[in-house]
Amino acid sequence: MKIEQIYTGCLAHAAYYLESNGEAxxxxxxxxxxxxxxxxxxDDAKIKYIFETHFHADFVSGHLDLKNKTGADIVFGPTAKPNYEAIVAEDGQVFEVGAYKVKVIHTPGHTMESTTYLLIDxxxxxxxxxxxDTLFIGDVGRPDLAQKVVAELTQEKLASHLYDSLRNKIMPLSDDLIVYPNHGAGSACGKxxxxxxxxxxxxxKKTNYALRADMTKEEFIEEVLAGLTxxxxxxxQNVMMNIKGYESFDKVMIKSQNPLSPRAFEVAANETEAIVLDVRRHEDFIKGHIPRSIFIGMDGNFAPWVGALIVDVTQPILLVIPRGREEEVVTxxxxxxxxxxxxxLDGGFDAWKNEGMEYDTITSISAHEFAKIYEDNKDNIFDVRREGEYRAEHVNLAKLTPLDYLNNYLSEFPEDETFYLHCAGGYRSVIAASILKSRGIHNLVDVAGGYGAIRKTDVPTTDYVCPSTLK
Known part of the structure; x- marks a missing residue:
């Protein structure tokens, strides 16, 4: 069967392309x-169908633009209610793509419209x-997302539906079938x-904890919901864009690639209340950046961090980008x-600096320098990694202030004493530093190389901490 996985690592997202006899x-x-x-x-093929497994939360799907450009029909599973023309399929309905068949299997649980597509050669x-997002490799889709859109769909109800879908619709299928999920490691749609x-x-069926043969529904619900952040x-907001529709990607690209001189950039920042988002390397941001700008480097896990930290998709944004990568960032x-x-910013940060505009820096020290001052500053060390990383191993006495929820911890950072930030490798701590500085907190020092560098020094570490001791 001619099926191709098209994987995008920064979103841990997999799309699929199917082709047979000139139809795709x-x-x-x-x-x-x-x-x-x-x-x-x-393949000299015509795209006939655009199949959606559900209304996605972690990205905006391209189904509408693809339909407009190709004339293909959009297909959703049962119970979906899109605000545009689409086929809402019935459970068991079969679609033909050349000599292949695609059978609809309604598998509610991650969301109520979630659907699995069985491929027949x-x-x-x-x-x-x-x-x-019904079944991943090693996991299943988290059942707590739909309640953010429909309040009565509690995570317990959705987990119950997911249990039934897996047991009654997926597990009876042949062991030889290949599982093609929508996401891999790094996605927030599973744990x-x-x-x-x-x-x-x-x-x-042998290795995925959620497919354990002797698992009761109560056990499934408990295990699937355990540890969800x-x-x-x-x-x-992405769910609603996928349900209601959105502006054409082509129009977004045209209006967004707007070069501004340093002076025009400054005026725009003042007039639009835009966030200045700097997407360069974190080492470059440390050396110099526009005051109060937020750093989220494009060479890290860029788009998910933007979504997690800026949150409001309608927020006006001004960009500081390495030259030649403007289209990539907007995309x-x-x-x-x-x-x-x-x-x-036309010409990038160099243009800003050459114009004589004000800029800021971040104080950063090496892990070896940190080791020398650790004993005198051990009460002012902040770890911005995720809880699981911290639980596994962390600097002794370091306080956990995860980047994902940094705004919840602002009161914990000392006002009059220098404090030290680190993550795993240096990327997230610079994001955290930029957020804190944008809020007027400047008495911070970044530890370059993060925990990966610190653990090679003689700084004492703790291997495990019981979750009950964490906030």
Whole structure:
């Protein structure tokens, strides 16, 4: 069967392209759709269907633009209620793509419209399942997202539906089927996903904790909900964009790539109340940046951090970008619904500095320098990693202030004493430093290289802390 996984690492997202006899289908496309159109052209094929497994929360799907550009029909599973023309399929309905068949299997739980698509080849043999966020490799979709949109859909109710879907719809299928999920490790749509992006269903039945044969529904609900952190704040907004529709990606690209001189950039910042978002390397941001700008480097886990920290997708944004990467940054922002880019600094930060404009820096020290001052400053060390990382191993006496929820911890940072920030490798601590400085907190020092560098020194560490001792 001719099926291709198109994986985008920064979002840990997998779309799928299916082709047979000059007809093609795309499953869960990203916002920029030209790559799918180009792929079909290579096969001299016409895209016939755009299958959506559910209304996505972590990205804005490209289904509407792809339909407008190709004439393909959008297909959702049962109970979906999109605000635009689409086929809402029935459970068990079959769609033909060339000699292949795609069978709809309604699998509510992650969301109520969540649907798995069974792929059947030209010989009538079942080949695989495109599972969306119902079943991942090593995990299942978190059942707490839909309640952010529909309050009565509690996470317990959704987990109960997910248990039934897995037991009654997925697990009875053949062990030989290949599982094609929508996400891999790094996505916030699950909690324990594997780095592998495909597997056989039979192996998942053996190794995936949520598919344990003797698991009761009560045990499933408890285990699936255990350890879930608060989902990123932008998720409900992306869901609504996917339900209601959105502005064309092409229009977003045109209006957003607006070069501004340093003086015009400053005026725009004052007039629009835009956030100045600096996406350069964190080492460059440390050396110099526009005062009160927020750093989220594009070479890290860029778009999810923007969504988690800026949250409001309608927020006006001004960009400081390395030259030549403007289109890439705007594209990656649009993937998570941030379409209100006012413009970017023409010539980058060098132009700002050469114009004689005011700029700021971050004090940063090496891990070896940190080791020398640790004993005298051990009460003022802040770890901005996630709780799981902190629990596994951390600097002795360091306080946990996760970057994801930094605003909840602002009162804990000392007002009159120098304090020290670190993460795992240096990226997140600079994000945290930029946020704190934008709020007027400047008495901070970044530890370059983060915990990875610190643990190579003689700074004392703690290997494990009981969750009950954490806030």
């Amino acid at each position: 289908a795309v499953f869960d496309p990203l916002r920029e759709v030209q790559p799918y159109i180009n792929r079909a052209k290579l 030209e010989n009538g043999e079942e080949h695989g399942i495109i599972t969306g 324990n996903m594997s780095k592998e992006t495909t597997d056989t269903l039979g192996n998942q 608060e989902p990123p704040g932008y998720f409900p 990656r922002l649009s993937r998570v619904g941030f379409d209100n880019v006012v413009g970017y």
